[in-house]
Amino acid sequence: MSDAPFIEIRNAAKSFGALEVLKDINLTVEKGQIVAIIGPSGSGKSTLLRAINELDPLTSGEVWLDGVQINKDLPFRQYEKHVNQVRQDIGMVFQHFNLFPHLTVRGNITLAPKMLKGLSDKEVNELAEEQLKRVGMLERIDYYPSQLSGGQKQRVAIARALAMKPKVMLFDEATSALDPELVEEVNLVMKQLAEEHMTMIIVTHEMGFAQDVCDRVLFMDQGYVVEEGSPDVVFRNPTQDRTKDFLKKHLQGQN
Amino acid sequence: MGLDFTVVPKFFDVIFIGVGWTVAITIAAGLLSFFGGIVFAVVALYGPLLVRLPFRLFAWLFMGTPLLLQLFLIYFGLIQIGIDLPAFVAGVVGLGLHFAVYNSELIQASILAVDKGQNEAARTLGLSRGQALRKVVIPQAVRAVIPPIGNNMIALLKDSALVSVIGVAELTLAAQQAIGRTFRPFEFYVTAAVCYYFINLALEAGLRRIERHIQLSR
Numbered sequence: 240m241s242d243a244p245f246i247e248i249r250n251a252a253k254s255f256g257a258l259e260v261l262k263d264i265n266l267t268v269e270k271g272q273i274v275a276i277i278g279p280s281g282s283g284k285s286t287l288l289r290a291i292n293e294l295d296p297l298t299s300g301e302v303w304l305d306g307v308q309i310n311k312d313l314p315f316r317q318y319e320k321h322v323n324q325v326r327q328d329i330g331m332v333f334q335h336f337n338l339f340p341h342l343t344v345r346g347n348i349t350l351a352p353k354m355l356k357g358l359s360d361k362e363v364n365e366l367a368e369e370q371l372k373r374v375g376m377l378e379r380i381d382y383y384p385s386q387l388s389g390g391q392k393q394r395v396a397i398a399r400a401l402a403m404k405p406k407v408m409l410f411d412e413a414t415s416a417l418d419p420e421l422v423e424e425v426n427l428v429m430k431q432l433a434e435e436h437m438t439m440i441i442v443t444h445e446m447g448f449a450q451d452v453c454d455r456v457l458f459m460d461q462g463y464v465v466e467e468g469s470p471d472v473v474f475r476n477p478t479q480d481r482t483k484d485f486l487k488k489h490l491q492g493q494n
Numbered sequence: 495m496g497l498d499f500t501v502v503p504k505f506f507d508v509i510f511i512g513v514g515w516t517v518a519i520t521i522a523a524g525l526l527s528f529f530g531g532i533v534f535a536v537v538a539l540y541g542p543l544l545v546r547l548p549f550r551l552f553a554w555l556f557m558g559t560p561l562l563l564q565l566f567l568i569y570f571g572l573i574q575i576g577i578d579l580p581a582f583v584a585g586v587v588g589l590g591l592h593f594a595v596y597n598s599e600l601i602q603a604s605i606l607a608v609d610k611g612q613n614e615a616a617r618t619l620g621l622s623r624g625q626a627l628r629k630v631v632i633p634q635a636v637r638a639v640i641p642p643i644g645n646n647m648i649a650l651l652k653d654s655a656l657v658s659v660i661g662v663a664e665l666t667l668a669a670q671q672a673i674g675r676t677f678r679p680f681e682f683y684v685t686a687a688v689c690y691y692f693i694n695l696a697l698e699a700g701l702r703r704i705e706r707h708i709q710l711s712r
Contacts, residue, residue: 294614294618319623323617323620323622324620326618326619327619330618339612340634341633341634350629350630351616351619351620354625354629355621385710399619403620
């Protein structure tokens with residue numbers, strides 16, 4: 240198993256009723272790699288990301304992480320158990336943060352480790368402090384989410400995911416809902432994770448960030464991976480017309 | 495015959511005990527209606543069909559029939575099938591279940607209104623369905639309906655007067671006992687009304703405290 244890719248998606252397809260949103264997608268990600276998925280809205284990039292941790296299970300195809308098949312075909316109860324287990328290895332950060340508003344920052348971070356890893360109060364508190372330090376939010380540990388700005392919320396959400404010590408982090412448009420001036424603080428945290436060689440798959444609209452941070456870029460359109468390569472290739476010398484169109488529109492929009 | 499409130503102080507002990515029972519019933523039935531409401535809501539939304547259907551019938555029964563009749567049924571009716579409840583317990587069960595059904599309707603709607611992303615975030619961390627419901631969804635759903643549940647609690651306090659008919663010596667029955675001995679209905683009903691009013695003020699103050707307490711965490 241050691242030479243198998245860290246993350247592998249094989250022949251992934253997904254439809255909602257008659258609507259096919261993912262069509263025969265293959266993707267491998269090596270440990271420590273950072274992959275950006277870009278593309279117009281409705282291209283299936285979020286669905287692909289959400290298929291990796293079974294939030295939107297594939298219709299067909301396989302998802303593997305570190306030698307374990309995520310989307311195993313099991314009887315309901317076993318499937319639930321399996322999924323609850325493997326999800327602990329997959330951190331996810333959402334566009335709208337999804338912090339738990341009834342818990343403090345500390346409560347948000349300690350909830351899952353306390354319930355699932357059997358850690359003591361002291362251990363989870365240390366864990367929370369350690370992760371909050373990492374995202375520069377330690378001084379807000381006893382605040383409620385309603386008392387934080389969008390950027391702060393997202394940094395806490397990242398710390399919450401990191402506290403489970405995941406093998407991979409998925410970012411689903413983590414900065415899309417933020418005011419422009421708050422984007423940078425979240426980007427900085429993500430860059431820092433990149434420097435620590437966290438494996439990351441990032442769905443983003445920020446071409447600049449993708450270019451700076453990512454090892455590989457996937458351009459998706461209408462459920463297909465249209466183009467794939469290093470940021471230099473995809474952004475500077477795209478071979479597909481659809482990629483060129485998309486980038487042209489996007490870069491115009493930014494100027 | 496004029497009004498004479500000077501007889502009232504002689505019955506302060508009776509009234510005081512009545513207030514005590516009214517408060518006790520309201521607290522016990524209120525707690526039952528709150529936690530029962532949560533359990534009912536979960537059963538109604540996620541229970542297996544075989545549990546859900548009888549539950550609908552039970553809820554319909556409690557919402558569609560008079561509380562007074564339910565109290566009679568629980569206290570006098572159940573004896574015939576061998577369930578002999580003390581009057582206080584019968585009153586708490588009747589009031590508590592009746593309002594639990596109303597609270598359950600509120601909580602059900604509120605559970606469905608919790609943002610889907612909350613459940614997704616919890617599941618993504620590895621929590622099971624049950625854990626996500628218990629630790630993430632229900633606490634938020636309940637917080638969102640604390641004000642209307644508070645209104646139900648106030649209604650419950652007032653409806654606790656009904657348990658006088660099954661012989662619980664709460665405030666209304668205490669007033670009636672005093673009236674039976676003095677033939678002064680006006681004085682004692684007014685006294686009871688004033689007592690209800692003050693209990694209500696205390697209840698409302700408590701509810702406001704709870705609302706303030708959860709304000710940040712919503």
